[in-house]
Amino acid sequence: QYLSGSEIRALFLDFYAQRGHQILPSASLVPEDPTVLLTIAGMLPFKPIFLGQRTPEFKRATTSQKCIRTNDIENVGRTKRHQTFFEMLGNFSFGDYFKEQAIAWGWEISTKVFNFSKDNLVVSVFEDDDEAFNIWRDKIGVSVARIKRMGADDNFWASGATGPCGPCSEIYYDFYPERGEDNIDLEDDTRFIEFYNLVFMQYNRDAEGNLTPLANKNIDTGMGLERMAQILQRVPNNYETDLIFPIVKTAADIANIDYTTSDENTKVSLKVIGDHVRAVVHMIADEIRASNVGRGYVLRRLIRRVVRHGRLIGISGEFTTAVAETAISLSESAYPNLRQKEDAIKAELQREESNFLKTLERGEKLLEEAIAKLKEESKTQISGKSAFDLYDTYGFPLELTQEIALESSLTVDVAGFEAEMEIQKGRGRDAHETIDLTVQGSLDKLAEHISVTEFLGYTQPTATAKVE
Numbered sequence: 473q474y475l476s477g478s479e480i481r482a483l484f485l486d487f488y489a490q491r492g493h494q495i496l497p498s499a500s501l502v503p504e505d506p507t508v509l510l511t512i513a514g515m516l517p518f519k520p521i522f523l524g525q526r527t528p529e530f531k532r533a534t535t536s537q538k539c540i541r542t543n544d545i546e547n548v549g550r551t552k553r554h555q556t557f558f559e560m561l562g563n564f565s566f567g568d569y570f571k572e573q574a575i576a577w578g579w580e581i582s583t584k585v586f587n588f589s590k591d592n593l594v595v596s597v598f599e600d601d602d603e604a605f606n607i608w609r610d611k612i613g614v615s616v617a618r619i620k621r622m623g624a625d626d627n628f629w630a631s632g633a634t635g636p637c638g639p640c641s642e643i644y645y646d647f648y649p650e651r652g653e654d655n656i657d658l659e660d661d662t663r664f665i666e667f668y669n670l671v672f673m674q675y676n677r678d679a680e681g682n683l684t685p686l687a688n689k690n691i692d693t694g695m696g697l698e699r700m701a702q703i704l705q706r707v708p709n710n711y712e713t714d715l716i717f718p719i720v721k722t723a724a725d726i727a728n729i730d731y732t733t734s735d736e737n738t739k740v741s742l743k744v745i746g747d748h749v750r751a752v753v754h755m756i757a758d759e760i761r762a763s764n765v766g767r768g769y770v771l772r773r774l775i776r777r778v779v780r781h782g783r784l785i786g787i788s789g790e791f792t793t794a795v796a797e798t799a800i801s802l803s804e805s806a807y808p809n810l811r812q813k814e815d816a817i818k819a820e821l822q823r824e825e826s827n828f829l830k831t832l833e834r835g836e837k838l839l840e841e842a843i844a845k846l847k848e849e850s851k852t853q854i855s856g857k858s859a860f861d862l863y864d865t866y867g868f869p870l871e872l873t874q875e876i877a878l879e880s881s882l883t884v885d886v887a888g889f890e891a892e893m894e895i896q897k898g899r900g901r902d903a904h905e906t907i908d909l910t911v912q913g914s915l916d917k918l919a920e921h922i923s924v925t926e927f928l929g930y931t932q933p934t935a936t937a938k939v940e
């Protein structure tokens with residue numbers, strides 16, 4: 473019998489509790505840290521401790537932290553391993569144990585608790601980190617072929633442009649060890665999946681990019697719960713684990729289709745719904761409400777994507793609250809606040825969905841006509857003006873127009889769209905204010921690039937224009 477998601481979570485927390493870690497509850501998705509829009513990692517609630525701004529109550533802690541990463545929105549349903557919402561298991565040391573102990577326990581829990589064979593594991597270290605390399609080779613006994621040195625993109629971890637950071641070492645699962653050790657390429661996601669990141673949190677990065685050592689050497693780790701479930705439950709992707717699949721199944725039932733026999737696009741839509749409904753249920757429970765700015769806009773965008781993908785798989789009426797019920801019942805034992813906030817969750821979803829459906833119907837019709845006309849004229853790009861009209865009159869976010877355009881192999885003139893936006897605003901604005909928050913769906917990225925005071929300005933609707 474395979475381990476359930478709940479069992480994996482409990483095994484992780486117990487393992488570290490037995491080693492002197494205090495089990496703490498997941499913090500809210502709304503971080504205290506004003507430089508980040510949503511909680512993107514388990515370390516975020518501990519950032520002031522790492523920076524020496526707060527004295528920890530415990531030297532060691534372990535959590536299962538709910539996270540949202542909007543920068544992964546385009547990966548949702550397309551890679552096997554990314555959602556926007558996921559749970560990150562973590563063990564933390566605040567100036568207590570460091571590299572060698574973190575590596576030893578990371579290996580022990582992987583091989584003794586989750587019973588991964590060492591032949592199925594590959595580790596990475598930051599290219600300059602000989603110390604970590606040597607620990608893996610000499611103390612743990614990993615063969616040199618299975619220790620990969622990687623650059624800063626993968627193996628130097630930071631939660632943002634500034635703040636605590638450090639080199640990291642990651643553990644990957646190898647689904648096909650029989651393919652040999654000569655050509656190990658960790659980018660190959662048909663063979664490998666990253667599941668555990670051990671960060672050696674020892675620097676602070678300032679706005680100029682300078683690194684200064686922190687007063688303490690800390691450990692910050694992250695293990696993806698859904699990825700562990702994928703590996704341990706022997707399913708092809710995170711979406712087919714017991715943590716998400718019942719949500720996918722509910723949506724499929726409403727659409728009267730069968731997930732297993734569906735084509736690839738339909739599966740993507742079902743996975744998008746499975747992920748996003750889970751995300752929005754937790755966001756609303758954490759008091760986020762749909763709006764046109766900041767995290768409220770992230771919520772609105774996720775709900776709209778759910779509705780859109782519902783229509784793509786043939787659902788015509790309202791369906792999000794029914795799917796949300798499955799998401800709530802699936803997670804309520806670990807997150808009792810979901811059931812407590814059930815009414816608010818469903819009311820918010822229902823309101824957003826019905827409003828969006830109305831505009832969607834009108835806008836979709838217009839867009840279809842525009843696309844048909846373009847095709848007649850053998851053109852491949854929707855003009856900035858059309859995209860802007862859809863936005864301005866029908867509340868169509870640019871990325872929605874882009875998504876629909878893509879389905880007909882068309883592009884959208886984004887620069888033209890932005891130019892129309894500028895004309896309408898009729899006033900010049902400085903560089904920060906003209907950053908398009910929606911293009912990459914990565915609001916968190918933006919937060920990384922602007923300072924705290926400027927960021928707070930974004931939460932004031934009067935200070936700047938609408939998010940789009």
Ligand code: ATP
Binds near residue numbers: 557
């Ligand atoms: P990847 O390279 O696969 O995008 P990452 O390096 O961005 O992952 P980390 O920042 O190291 O991820 O986060 C720690 C762990 O959290 C990862 O090893 C993974 O298990 C999990 N994780 C990260 N992003 C996601 C996501 N979008 N969906 C599910 N799990 C995730």
Ligand code: MG
């Ligand atoms: Mg990533």
Ligand code: MG
Binds near residue numbers: 626666
């Ligand atoms: Mg990575």
Ligand code: MG
Binds near residue numbers: 642
């Ligand atoms: Mg990583």
